[in-house]
Amino acid sequence: MRTVLILAFLLVSTPFFSQTEDEKQLKAIYDEALTNGKAYDWLNYLSNQIGGRLSGSVQAQQAVDYTKAQLDSLGLDKVWLQPVMVPKWVRGVPEFAYIENKPGLTTNVPICALGGSVATPSGGLKASVIEVKGIEDLEKLGRDKIAGKIVFYNRPMDPTMINTFSAYSGCVDQRYSGAAEAGKYGALGVIVRSMNLRLDDYPHTGSMGYGDTPVDKRIPAAAISTNGADLLSATIKLNPNAKFYFKQNCKQLEDVQSYNVIGEITGSEYPKEIMVVGGHLDSWDLGDGSHDDGAGCVQSMDVLRLLKETGYKPKRTLRVVLFMNEENGMRGGNKYAEVARNKGEDHIFALESDSGGFTPRGFSIDASEENLKQIQGWRDLFEPYLIHMFYEGGSGADIGPLKEEGMVLAGLRPDTQRYFDHHHAENDTFEHVNKRELELGAATMASLVYLIDKYGTVPVKKIKG
């Protein structure tokens, strides 16, 4: 009799035999994502029926209409559009470039204008080239060696960095500020090695800015493919008299009306405590923006559906926000934060997915030590799904402006090895997104949202005074 009782006790109390409520909920979320996930179908439409969604474009507006209609169909408590004015930059006709070894002996190379760049003169721009490994080289060379030339920024991404985003950070200043800086030394234009770790023929665009450079002093900037960069570098070493020609007719137009797309499940117990999950709906124009950031948008949309379908009713208000204009202006993220502040809304948590739709590995977390510890304490729940990274770090560009003391910000962190093969290039397309990887990301996000909602965050200790 006694033995039987002990056995029965062991059966119900041993974790090996019983699943906790949290384990069951996470399993239900992952099962639903992998069997009935909607993210992949939504991404298919965004990518293949709409395509690249540069701010202010017809496609960006189509994406607003499409995602709003899809959110409407999910039976959320509220779906709305938040107006925001966005910049409109257009690429114009495809760019053209070649290396000229001597008059008549030329090799075409793939380039693309950097977002925000001015055009070249209408007949194009031809000049000799000076190669640098970064902005810091300009001062050493001085005006004498730079004036009248095209500055070629050729610092490659560091292949020894395991997190490729770190390698990106180590180079991207050339792309963003290269033209503004080279212009100060009298350069006529800049060519920047694409932010890509592999050697291929795709030029990668991305935003650039002129800072306070007067309009008439702005010089054109383009990215060159990594193969093109290697060829240009080798050519000018052998033949310092070689010239580079490029032509682009991109243009900055007036700002236009656009929108953030927002859907909400209103909290059942603490409706004033708001949790946000999101990505950015705009993309660059060369590819269809599947990884950057169609993936993050459809994953975020599916987070709300996954919780609904698994029967979980959030105690706190849960919003999906599809931000407009992350790539070349950040207007959507700034507008959302501005409206939230004006309304006195209390955001306790925000999670962004904007690192591609690859196999999720975990989260980077921007929070107080107590909150970081609480989240790290959930690691075992994620272990069956091979999610193991819970480290302190940045979250996402769009949710950054929301940051306030006591708030928890997080970014989904997928595997990064292939991301920069596609980032901002013509090959950021739907066929490079794996359905299961995308769905695992959505489930991983929904799981963290569930745990944050259930256990809350550790609020800031208010100092009495």
Ligand SMILES: [Zn+2]
């Ligand atoms: Zn992005």
